[in-house]
Every structure is written in C-alpha cells, then in structure tokens.
Amino acid sequence: MSCENAVRRLSEYRRILCKLKALGFTKVFSDHLAGAIDVSPALVRKDFADFGLTGNRKSGYSVGELIDKLNRILLKEHTEEVIMVGCGGIGRALMNYNGFAGEGIRITAGFDSNPDLQNCDAAIPVLDISRLEVYINSHRIRTAIMTVPETYAGTMADRLAAAGIRAILNFSPITLKNLPGCFIRNVNFLYELENVIYFSAQDTPE
Amino acid sequence: MSCENAVRRLSEYRRILCKLKALGFTKVFSDHLAGAIDVSPALVRKDFADFGLTGNRKSGYSVGELIDKLNRILLKEHTEEVIMVGCGGIGRALMNYNGFAGEGIRITAGFDSNPDLQNCDAAIPVLDISRLEVYINSHRIRTAIMTVPETYAGTMADRLAAAGIRAILNFSPITLKNLPGCFIRNVNFLYELENVIYFSAQDTPE
DNA sequence: AGCAAATGAATATAAAAATATCGATAAAAA
DNA sequence: TTTTTATCGATATTTTTATATTCATTTGCT
Structure with missing residues (x-):
C-alpha cells in the first residue's frame, strides 16, 4: 500500500487549504487541519515533514506556501x-x-x-x-x-x-x-x- | 478504519470463489486464494476465522460452503x-x-x-x-x-x-x-x- | 492400522500506521 | 529584557494490520 494513504491526505489538506485561502487565512495550525480531516495533529505534522513541508514554531504553517508546495508535489503546476x-x-x-x-x-x-x-x-x-x-x-x-x-x-x-x-x-x-x-x-x-x-x-x- | 479492508477482501474472495465454482472446483486452499488477491495465506485464514468461516485441515475449504457463508455475511441472500x-x-x-x-x-x-x-x-x-x-x-x-x-x-x-x-x-x-x-x-x-x-x-x- | 504429507487453526512476530510525548523555539506579553 | 505561552519537530509509544511459525488434525498411501 506504500504511501497511498499519505498522498490522499495531501489531497485533502490541499482542498482545505484552498478554502482557507479563499476565506483570507494566511496561517494555519496542524491542530486545525487535523480536526478538519479527522486525524491527529501529530499525523498532519508527520505527513508534512515526510513531504518536506515545514512550518514555524509558534506561528504554524503558511497557507500560501503549503498550497504552493502541495501543488508541486501533486503535479498541479501544469495541467x-x-x-x-x-x-x-x-x-x-x-x-x-x-x-x-x-x-x-x-x-x-x-x-x-x-x-x-x-x-x-x-x-x-x-x-x-x-x-x-x-x-x-x-x-x-x-x-x-x-x-x-x-x-x-x-x-x-x-x-x-x-x-x-x-x-x-x-x-x-x-x-x-x-x-x-x-x-x-x-x-x-x-x-x-x-x-x-x-x-x-x-x-x-x- | 475498523474492518473495512477485511470486508472488502471478503468481496474479493467471494468473486474468485464464484469463478472457481463456475469452473467446477469444490475445494480451495488458503494458498490459492492468497495468490489470487495478492496477500499472504495467513491473512486469508485469519479473515475467514474472524468471520466464522471454517475449513478442514488437509482438505481446505469447501467452495460452495464459503460462498454460502459469504453470501450471508455480505447480505446477498436477498436482493x-x-x-x-x-x-x-x-x-x-x-x-x-x-x-x-x-x-x-x-x-x-x-x-x-x-x-x-x-x-x-x-x-x-x-x-x-x-x-x-x-x-x-x-x-x-x-x-x-x-x-x-x-x-x-x-x-x-x-x-x-x-x-x-x-x-x-x-x-x-x-x-x-x-x-x-x-x-x-x-x-x-x-x-x-x-x-x-x-x-x-x-x-x-x- | 500406521505413517507421512499437507493444511487449517492458533499463536507469535514483524511491519506499518497513527498517536502521544517532550524539548526547542519563536512570538507575544509583561 | 525577561517571562510566558503556544506550536513545530523529533522521538517514542501505541495500535493496527499483515505475515511467520508452530501445532494438531485429517487424508491418503502403504
């Protein structure tokens, strides 16, 4: 099953992040994303770490930056x-x-x-x-x-x-x-x- | 995720068993089923044990009996x-x-x-x-x-x-x-x- | 009848996946 | 500036899932 599940979660994170961005949010915390897709905050951080997505202690992750990096990972920079x-x-x-x-x-x-x-x-x-x-x-x-x-x-x-x-x-x-x-x-x-x-x-x- | 995966495997076992039956087989071994859906024979036996499907040492499982029991489990006795x-x-x-x-x-x-x-x-x-x-x-x-x-x-x-x-x-x-x-x-x-x-x-x- | 071979059943081990914990650190507050 | 607090990042633990192993039994052969 390799990392299919993790990649699918990336899709889910991305969807939520795009919505947050549309609402004007610029920062997000692992806790919030975790609640949105019903997993633990630790798993969110681990997923991000595994795919090279980093945040800042105390100020969470940048929504825009996450989306950009996820777009690269999920091959969304081109059609x-x-x-x-x-x-x-x-x-x-x-x-x-x-x-x-x-x-x-x-x-x-x-x-x-x-x-x-x-x-x-x-x-x-x-x-x-x-x-x-x-x-x-x-x-x-x-x-x-x-x-x-x-x-x-x-x-x-x-x-x-x-x-x-x-x-x-x-x-x-x-x-x-x-x-x-x-x-x-x-x-x-x-x-x-x-x-x-x-x-x-x-x-x-x- | 509870036992979704196991239930999905039951569907797969059932499909293969129906084909075996159509070919005239009456007995099947965990080894064969395992190969067909690409898991270990141990998992086949455990799945069966978990859902109350039993076989006979040395003579494997009865194809017809397995199908009947799977039909009951998967609610296939009625439409x-x-x-x-x-x-x-x-x-x-x-x-x-x-x-x-x-x-x-x-x-x-x-x-x-x-x-x-x-x-x-x-x-x-x-x-x-x-x-x-x-x-x-x-x-x-x-x-x-x-x-x-x-x-x-x-x-x-x-x-x-x-x-x-x-x-x-x-x-x-x-x-x-x-x-x-x-x-x-x-x-x-x-x-x-x-x-x-x-x-x-x-x-x-x- | 007795024995060997093969297989399910049960148990133990391993691997994978998810969660919890804890220290480091950056931001905010005092 | 110092203190406090919140959060990431890393590690450890737990839980779940899958695989190996061992044991007992049935079958068929001699």
Whole structure:
C-alpha cells in the first residue's frame, strides 16, 4: 500500500487549504487541519515533514506556501492531460465530470472500440482504440483512466503500460496488480457498495 | 478504519470463489486464494476465522460452503434495494451500471431536485427529492448512494440518516464523517485521480 | 492400522500506521 | 529584557494490520 494513504491526505489538506485561502487565512495550525480531516495533529505534522513541508514554531504553517508546495508535489503546476479508455456509461460520465477541470486535470481524449461511441468532433474526442498508442506517444500522456469490461481489463492494462502509461485509475470490475513501471489503483463500485451494505446491517456503525 | 479492508477482501474472495465454482472446483486452499488477491495465506485464514468461516485441515475449504457463508455475511441472500440521491451524470451512469444487477443489488429509485431529470415512468424512476423520506420509509431502504454537489452533501447526509438510512456510499467531492447510526464511505474521484497522477511521476512505481 | 504429507487453526512476530510525548523555539506579553 | 505561552519537530509509544511459525488434525498411501 506504500504511501497511498499519505498522498490522499495531501489531497485533502490541499482542498482545505484552498478554502482557507479563499476565506483570507494566511496561517494555519496542524491542530486545525487535523480536526478538519479527522486525524491527529501529530499525523498532519508527520505527513508534512515526510513531504518536506515545514512550518514555524509558534506561528504554524503558511497557507500560501503549503498550497504552493502541495501543488508541486501533486503535479498541479501544469495541467495534467489524461485519457479515458473505455467510453461506456461510467467513462462518459467521468469525461463530463466537472470536478477535474478546475483542478488542473483535463481528459483530452477517449478511446473505444465501439464505432457508435466514437466521435472525432466532440469536445473530448472519442477515438478508435487502434489509435491509442500513437496518441499516447504524440501527446506524451502518462496517466489513464480505464472503464472497460472485465474481459479486456488485463490485456488493456498491459497495452497501456507498454505504450508508456505510468499510472492507471482502474474502474473495471477486476482488481489489477501494479505492472513494472506502471502504478494501478483499483476502484471497484461493486465492492464499495457491498462494503456499505455490510455496514448498513451492523449495530451502531459509527 | 475498523474492518473495512477485511470486508472488502471478503468481496474479493467471494468473486474468485464464484469463478472457481463456475469452473467446477469444490475445494480451495488458503494458498490459492492468497495468490489470487495478492496477500499472504495467513491473512486469508485469519479473515475467514474472524468471520466464522471454517475449513478442514488437509482438505481446505469447501467452495460452495464459503460462498454460502459469504453470501450471508455480505447480505446477498436477498436482493438489497438501494436508492440514488442526485441523478446527474455520475448518478445516472451508476443507475445504468450493469455490475450490480447480477450481484443481488438493485437501485430502485433515484431522487433529484431538478425537474428535468425527474421521470416517474423510467425503468428506475427518478422522483423529486421531496419524496425521499416517504420512499425510504415505505420501502424500508437502508442504503443510499449519494452523488450530489458539494454544497448539499452534508445536509443531505444528515437528512438521509434522519430518514433511517444506515449507510451511504458518498461520491460527492467532500469527505463526510460517519453519523450516529449511519456509516459513510467516501469515494472521491478527484483524490483518486490526483493519487494516480502523483504515482505516474514517481520512479519505478511498482 | 500406521505413517507421512499437507493444511487449517492458533499463536507469535514483524511491519506499518497513527498517536502521544517532550524539548526547542519563536512570538507575544509583561 | 525577561517571562510566558503556544506550536513545530523529533522521538517514542501505541495500535493496527499483515505475515511467520508452530501445532494438531485429517487424508491418503502403504
């Protein structure tokens, strides 16, 4: 699991810091951030220390400085271009998801083998899957989202890795393992829902 | 984090066991299951022990028996009815997602405040949000999926909990804490993607 | 029947993750 | 200037999670 959790917390810190900045705050304390994301202040300081984020004794951390450094760590200094592989219902919904654009992430193209889904002229073009490798190469894409049927997920991941993709967010219903040189993060809707259903039947799930 | 991870592994075990059953296997060993989901055999045995799943020394576990017991634990002996709160792009995509139906989960209704999205006659009706409480009560719904804008997420979660919902799968872009009597699991697309992007820039992310 | 091999079950160990503690220090107050 | 106070930074502790190890038992073979 390496440091996935810590990196995810960085995203959470960043979100809160941006809100604080919008409210005009310039300083923040580990205590406050800790309360906001429900961890201990010690963990906030440790996370920051681990990623080279420093503060000042007595006067806490500078909001602006933290955001700048987090932007560097999370690759937000430029717009990150991402492709969508598989453009069924979930894929298209994510292509239209409005939560990425303002956060320095752009889905620049989709790929699907079904001609009915292809559309070169759309705001985000959906191309035939055969054009995958050329596109990745010419656009220097490093990150892909995958929403393909289970049957194709494994081979498609191999294909993406071979084409130079360095990390995949995989929504297909099969859990894939990291490949050499390619990080894979699996999100399985069925498992998440089964999990929630399990806890819906537990006593005082709080 | 309680035992979320263990429950998620139960989902994974179950998926693999169903495939083994389809292939005609009747017995399975912790070693095999461990390899399939990339953990140690000891963890498989411990997970099983923790949830009361037993096997036989020398002859392993019975595939059929494991599936039956997992079905009981994961509430798969009946069809679980779930509602969708917020029927924008992601919500509708999940309502049409074909990965739930065959797994004993049915999204029976959607709710949205936007009249344009409402449709009483659809396969899965989308009702006005004002009908939420009555529906939950009359259909004895315990589980909800939430895909509402950030602004409404907090109050909507409170409202769901007050209406009797026991667990929420929250896709809205704000991390919610468990409420008294209501478990909340957050899935944040932006954080997941930021995570993946982070690792796309690390060396040998494997 | 008796024995060897293999495996679950239980326990112990290790590794990882989160929290608590404490000293140093900078800012504010006296 | 001195004192006080609040907070970071570093370390130690605890807790949680996962893995090894050991033991006992079942099965199949001779």
